[in-house]
Amino acid sequence: MSGINKVILVGHLGKDPEVRHLEGGVTVASFPLATSETFNKDGKRVEQTEWHNIVLWRGLAEVASKYLQKGKLVYIEGKLRTRSFEDKEKVKKYVTEVVAENFTMLGRKSDFEPNAPTNGNSSNINNKIEDDFSTSIDETGDLPF
Amino acid sequence: MSGINKVILVGHLGKDPEVRHLEGGVTVASFPLATSETFNKDGKRVEQTEWHNIVLWRGLAEVASKYLQKGKLVYIEGKLRTRSFEDKEKVKKYVTEVVAENFTMLGRKSDFEPNAPTNGNSSNINNKIEDDFSTSIDETGDLPF
Amino acid sequence: MSGINKVILVGHLGKDPEVRHLEGGVTVASFPLATSETFNKDGKRVEQTEWHNIVLWRGLAEVASKYLQKGKLVYIEGKLRTRSFEDKEKVKKYVTEVVAENFTMLGRKSDFEPNAPTNGNSSNINNKIEDDFSTSIDETGDLPF
Amino acid sequence: MSGINKVILVGHLGKDPEVRHLEGGVTVASFPLATSETFNKDGKRVEQTEWHNIVLWRGLAEVASKYLQKGKLVYIEGKLRTRSFEDKEKVKKYVTEVVAENFTMLGRKSDFEPNAPTNGNSSNINNKIEDDFSTSIDETGDLPF
DNA sequence: TTTT
DNA sequence: TTTT
Numbered sequence: 191m192s193g194i195n196k197v198i199l200v201g202h203l204g205k206d207p208e209v210r211h212l213e214g215g216v217t218v219a220s221f222p223l224a225t226s227e228t229f230n231k232d233g234k235r236v237e238q239t240e241w242h243n244i245v246l247w248r249g250l251a252e253v254a255s256k257y258l259q260k261g262k263l264v265y266i267e268g269k270l271r272t273r274s275f276e277d278k279e280k281v282k283k284y285v286t287e288v289v290a291e292n293f294t295m296l297g298r299k300s301d302f303e304p305n306a307p308t309n310g311n312s313s314n315i316n317n318k319i320e321d322d323f324s325t326s327i328d329e330t331g332d333l334p335f
Numbered sequence: 336m337s338g339i340n341k342v343i344l345v346g347h348l349g350k351d352p353e354v355r356h357l358e359g360g361v362t363v364a365s366f367p368l369a370t371s372e373t374f375n376k377d378g379k380r381v382e383q384t385e386w387h388n389i390v391l392w393r394g395l396a397e398v399a400s401k402y403l404q405k406g407k408l409v410y411i412e413g414k415l416r417t418r419s420f421e422d423k424e425k426v427k428k429y430v431t432e433v434v435a436e437n438f439t440m441l442g443r444k445s446d447f448e449p450n451a452p453t454n455g456n457s458s459n460i461n462n463k464i465e466d467d468f469s470t471s472i473d474e475t476g477d478l479p480f
Numbered sequence: 481m482s483g484i485n486k487v488i489l490v491g492h493l494g495k496d497p498e499v500r501h502l503e504g505g506v507t508v509a510s511f512p513l514a515t516s517e518t519f520n521k522d523g524k525r526v527e528q529t530e531w532h533n534i535v536l537w538r539g540l541a542e543v544a545s546k547y548l549q550k551g552k553l554v555y556i557e558g559k560l561r562t563r564s565f566e567d568k569e570k571v572k573k574y575v576t577e578v579v580a581e582n583f584t585m586l587g588r589k590s591d592f593e594p595n596a597p598t599n600g601n602s603s604n605i606n607n608k609i610e611d612d613f614s615t616s617i618d619e620t621g622d623l624p625f
Numbered sequence: 626m627s628g629i630n631k632v633i634l635v636g637h638l639g640k641d642p643e644v645r646h647l648e649g650g651v652t653v654a655s656f657p658l659a660t661s662e663t664f665n666k667d668g669k670r671v672e673q674t675e676w677h678n679i680v681l682w683r684g685l686a687e688v689a690s691k692y693l694q695k696g697k698l699v700y701i702e703g704k705l706r707t708r709s710f711e712d713k714e715k716v717k718k719y720v721t722e723v724v725a726e727n728f729t730m731l732g733r734k735s736d737f738e739p740n741a742p743t744n745g746n747s748s749n750i751n752n753k754i755e756d757d758f759s760t761s762i763d764e765t766g767d768l769p770f
Numbered sequence: 771t772t773t774t
Numbered sequence: 775t776t777t778t
Contacts, residue, residue: 192371192372192373192584192585192777192778193344193345193346193347193370193371193372193776193777194343194344194345194346194370194410194555194584195344195346195370195372195385195387196342196343196344196488197341197342197343197415198342198343198486198633199338199339199340199341200338200339200635200700200729200731201338201339201340202338224338225338225339225340226337227337227338227340228337240340240414240415240416240417241417242340263731263732265339265484267486270342270385270387270431270433271385272385272386272431281426283428284429284430285429285431286415286417286430286431288415294482294483294484294635295482296482296635296698296731296732297698297731297732337729337731338729339700339729341633341702343488343631345490345555345584345586346776346777347775347777347778348775348776348777349775349776350775350776366775367775367776369775369776369777370776370777371776371777371778373778382777382778384775384776384777386775386776405775405776406776406777407776408586408776408777410490410629412631439490439627439628439629440627441490441553441586441587441627442586442587482662482663483634483635483636483637483659483660483661483662484633484634484635484636484660484700485634485636485660485662485675485677486632486633486634487631487632487633487705488629488631488632488633489628489629489630489631490628491628491629491630491772491773492628492771492772492773492774493771493772493773494771494772494773495771495772512771512772513772514772514773515628515629515630515772515773516627516772516773517627517628517630518627518774527773527774529771529772529773530630530704530705530706530707531707531771531772532630532705550771551772551773552772553772553773559675560632560675560677560705560721560723561675562675562676562721573718574719574720575719575721576705576707576720576721578705627773627774628773628774
């Protein structure tokens, strides 16, 4: 009859959410999310990061744009959706996104003060202790989307 | 630190699993899986189907190739992986797949006898009656789940 | 900060849903759900069944009481809740329940016609043939999922 | 055929893992895990905490005892199991547990240094910034198990 | 108490 | 390309 299409992610935002307002007043937000996995390969600790395109609609988009920021840790629940689009050269392409159905902020409370500035190398005492997630993203910079 | 990357699907196979044997003897199987969602739009019942690329490795690939067939209902648990490849025109493309970590067959037992032919409109009486063939599965006894 | 408390089950109802109407007009439904696991132990196929107490509230309770029946296969998503109560002898006891947040009917469509009688060994021909009654469901059109 | 019995939790340990070694050398670890949910009730922010009995076996128990500690944030995936036992007065009781199948440590890296001392009111600089989760547990002290 |  |  019906089916199940469910995605559960816990990871860090690669960028601040990007918010757009469509005609009709609908809000959409999106951001890349990194989920990392570490495993041993030939006795060495290897980290593999997977990047996900997260899309949020309406009220969820507005909450996300208010509370989520680059580097923050979030739990996201949603569904997979593959859509096609035309790139600049009019070539048809496909992209798979995770359409969020709800999310929960994880980590320290201080990480989620609304309206806090996002300076990558902030000297904010609360950010100081965090691991160096954000800078390493800036360096590699090769999000596949 | 670490993250979570989990996908849970319940849907029907769009095709029989396609099995390949890589150099080194590693088996890979893949198939498209459809998850359907029905909702009301302007008083009308609309069905929206999402297609997922499922990939299975090693032992899981072998079990899948033995028991799963076009049309069957399965529960699949896995993780998202986006990989790039070059198409025939040497254009770099991305595809997102669900790498299965385990699966469970749902539905009637008769749907899962190994080696059964896949005729779309089969009039095989066994497909209409539940609980048939259960003994033959008991006899082979090698269902690893 | 916040947490995640999520349960995902696919199993068969052990009984028809039991519906109660609380003061204030709130509807609650509940039923036992069996999830079975089979594994090999000393070369023998062993089945282990786990029973879950499922509880549904309000609209979800009403839909469940209309469509779910003893023996049917369902996907249930919800959260764990342990509550205390006093038994007949005034002894404090604890019970853990799965409070359903949504559910999806799996299996053949004919399994889910509303108001069908529940005779365990029914010889009703409609239970043997797939795809029957589909139009009658289309006509009523009020399946909210 | 088969079923699905899956639990996904993100929460904080209420106590250090308790490790036991059974005859035959099997290791079992267990601890209470709190998942909190906050919602608005009559305009006020209410927090509701659910406690879960987590049980881990063998290698997973050993890893847990090494890395997990009271107050730490973890993602746990497992299955529900209700078992009966006799209490001191020989009364038969039931308890529902989450048998962990894997777990992932979340939060700051410094939270998971192995062998770190667990003093509730530690003056360890890394613990200082944490929110006051641990003390509030000590005060209420009413774990239902 | 279900189902396969 | 599946299924209901």
